[in-house]
Amino acid sequence: MSEKFARTLIVGGTGMLAQASEALSRTSRHLTLAARNPFPLARRLKADALPLDWNEHAATRAALASLPPQDLIIAWLHRQGEWMQPLLRDKRTPTGRLIRLFSSRSSREIVERHARLRENALKKGEQHVVLGWMTRAGISRWLTDEEICASVGKAIDSPEKALIIAGSLEPPLPL
Numbered sequence: 001m002s003e004k005f006a007r008t009l010i011v012g013g014t015g016m017l018a019q020a021s022e023a024l025s026r027t028s029r030h031l032t033l034a035a036r037n038p039f040p041l042a043r044r045l046k047a048d049a050l051p052l053d054w055n056e057h058a059a060t061r062a063a064l065a066s067l068p069p070q071d072l073i074i075a076w077l078h079r080q081g082e083w084m085q086p087l088l089r090d091k092r093t094p095t096g097r098l099i100r101l102f103s104s105r106s107s108r109e110i111v112e113r114h115a116r117l118r119e120n121a122l123k124k125g126e127q128h129v130v131l132g133w134m135t136r137a138g139i140s141r142w143l144t145d146e147e148i149c150a151s152v153g154k155a156i157d158s159p160e161k162a163l164i165i166a167g168s169l170e171p172p173l174p175l
Ligand SMILES: NC(=O)c1ccc[n+]([C@@H]2O[C@H](COP(=O)([O-])OP(=O)(O)OC[C@H]3O[C@@H](n4cnc5c(N)ncnc54)[C@H](OP(=O)(O)O)[C@@H]3O)[C@@H](O)[C@H]2O)c1
Pocket: 011, 012, 013, 014, 015, 016, 017, 034, 035, 036, 037, 038, 052, 053, 054, 055, 076, 078, 081, 102, 103, 104, 131, 132, 133, 141, 142, 143, 144, 145
């Protein structure tokens, strides 16, 4: 990750994305970690903690409203948190970027959407990282946290890429 960001927000960055959060703490002037309990990692990374529970919509809106516009937003949202996406889009600076991760569950839908909307996705300063599978000798496994964080780094370093597939999709999809 070579690019520098003035303000970065990571939603859901304290679990499998902790290494990505740590890397961004070195390349961002202000890093904010949003989760239900972001305090331990925020303390370790000297980042700001933004406690929120995406099941509590009004409180989550208020928490996000308290933040200034962000140059980079990374979002790992469970289904219950997907309603936050428009708020996160609006939270960007005019040149700000939103990188959203999707689990294998939604991979087919996302890849097909990109096949139709590649240009639009790029114009909106939005990138999607789809988490696939690692398959070796006919055996598939989920990605490790390291592999997932590496795909986030790749998205950060490749703003021109609207879609990044980490690992491979199963079953394989025509692109
Ligand atoms: N295809 C793949 O390879 C793939 C895809 C998906 C997942 N996985 C694996 O599955 C594991 C589990 O994934 P996970 O998403 O359950 O865990 P996770 O990424 O380790 O943690 C989820 C993140 O979201 C936050 N969060 C959870 N509920 C929240 C809420 N209601 N409001 C706000 N923030 C919330 C958590 O912090 P708080 O708990 O503090 O809120 C945390 O930061 C991962 O470690 C990964 O290895 C693999």
